[in-house]
Amino acid sequence: xxxxxxxxxxxxxxxxxxxKIECRSLDFQxxxxxxxxxxxxxxxxxxxxxxxxxxxxxxxxVEKDKFxxxxxxxxxxxxxxxxxxxxxxSFYICSxxxxxxxxxxxxxxxxxxx
Amino acid sequence: xxxxxxxxxxxxxxxxxxxxLNCSFTDSAIYNLQWFRxxxxxGLTSLLLIQSSQREQTSGRLxxxxxxxxxxxxxxxxxxxPGDSATYLCAAYTGGGADGLTFxxxxxxxxxx
Numbered sequence: 001x002x003x004x005x006x007x008x009x010x011x012x013x014x015x016x017x018x019x020k021i022e023c024r025s026l027d028f029q030x031x032x033x034x035x036x037x038x039x040x041x042x043x044x045x046x047x048x049x050x051x052x053x054x055x056x057x058x059x060x061x062v063e064k065d066k067f068x069x070x071x072x073x074x075x076x077x078x079x080x081x082x083x084x085x086x087x088x089x090s091f092y093i094c095s096x097x098x099x100x101x102x103x104x105x106x107x108x109x110x111x112x113x114x
Numbered sequence: 115x116x117x118x119x120x121x122x123x124x125x126x127x128x129x130x131x132x133x134x135l136n137c138s139f140t141d142s143a144i145y146n147l148q149w150f151r152x153x154x155x156x157g158l159t160s161l162l163l164i165q166s167s168q169r170e171q172t173s174g175r176l177x178x179x180x181x182x183x184x185x186x187x188x189x190x191x192x193x194x195x196p197g198d199s200a201t202y203l204c205a206a207y208t209g210g211g212a213d214g215l216t217f218x219x220x221x222x223x224x225x226x227x
Contacts, residue, residue: 006157034214043203044158046214093157095214102148102207103215107157 002028004096006106013084014114020080021109023094029074030096034103035067038091050077084113116141116208120218128226129196135189135221137204142182145209149178149189152201152220161202162189194225 003026013019023033032051036044048064050056050071058064068080077096081088089112095103117140127133139147146165150158162171162178164187170179177190187204201222205215 036214036217043217043219044205044215046216049214091155102146102160102163105150105158105160110155 002026002096002098002104004030004094004104004106006092006094006109008109009107010110010112012112012114015085016083018080018082019084019111020078021092021094021111023077023079023096023106025075025096025098025104028096028098030077030098031074032097033071033077034095034097035069035077035079036093036095038093038108044093047079081111084111086113089113116144116206116216118204118206118216118218120202120204120221122221123219124222124224126224126226127194129194131194132190132192133194133223135191135202135204135223137187137189137218139185139187139206139216141206141208142185143208144182145207147178147180147187148205148207148215149176149187150203150205152203154201158203196225196227199223199225 005024007022035047038044047062048056048058050069052071052074056069071077093108095105097103119138121136148163149161164171164180175192180187201220203220205217
């Protein structure tokens with residue numbers, strides 16, 4: 001099946017710094033990529049949807065100026081958590097979809113903000 | 115807005131038992147429904163995807179059914195093994211273009227050796 005990678009797999013940062021997470025579709029072109037967030041013992045919650053070459057669509061309650069999403073190519077989307085705070089500590093998972101096909105998920109990135 | 119509920123939240127059974135995990139969704143106009151497995155601290159592994167026109171899908175010891183009219187799906191695991199221990203998530207895709215999946219909170223499954 002299709003492979004989606006994320007980098008880094010985990011990151012620890014100080015409060016107030018910015019962190020960039022990459023999501024790559026390794027063997028297919030992803031017209032749409034999704035970013036999810038998962039807090040401990042909770043389900044995945046969709047944060048935003050990004051289509052290649054256009055602005056991301058954010059879910060209600062997700063600050064677009066805090067979670068910057070760039071989908072500059074058909075194989076790469078990045079999520080930048082700006083001015084991170086401890087409450088942003090979470091597990092961030094991306095997924096990629098080619099056309100109308102099912103989504104393929106990355107392995108996730110564990111973010112810990114001290 | 116689509117809501118997905120999974121019951122039970124946790125389940126512990128002896129090895130070898132057959133078991134059923136339940137998933138319900140509020141908006142029956144789904145495009146497909148997918149079952150995932152998540153190991154602690156890991157990403158998602160897709161197990162089965164059922165298109166809206168299908169009633170069930172099978173893969174090895176796993177069988178997933180879909181009843182759109184009642185807003186329900188079940189994941190049946192036959193002859194459970196300790197390696198099946200994980201959290202199982204179901205997710206509904208309602209389509210409409212660029213929408214993501216709506217996930218349930220999952221069922222945390224423990225198979226006792």
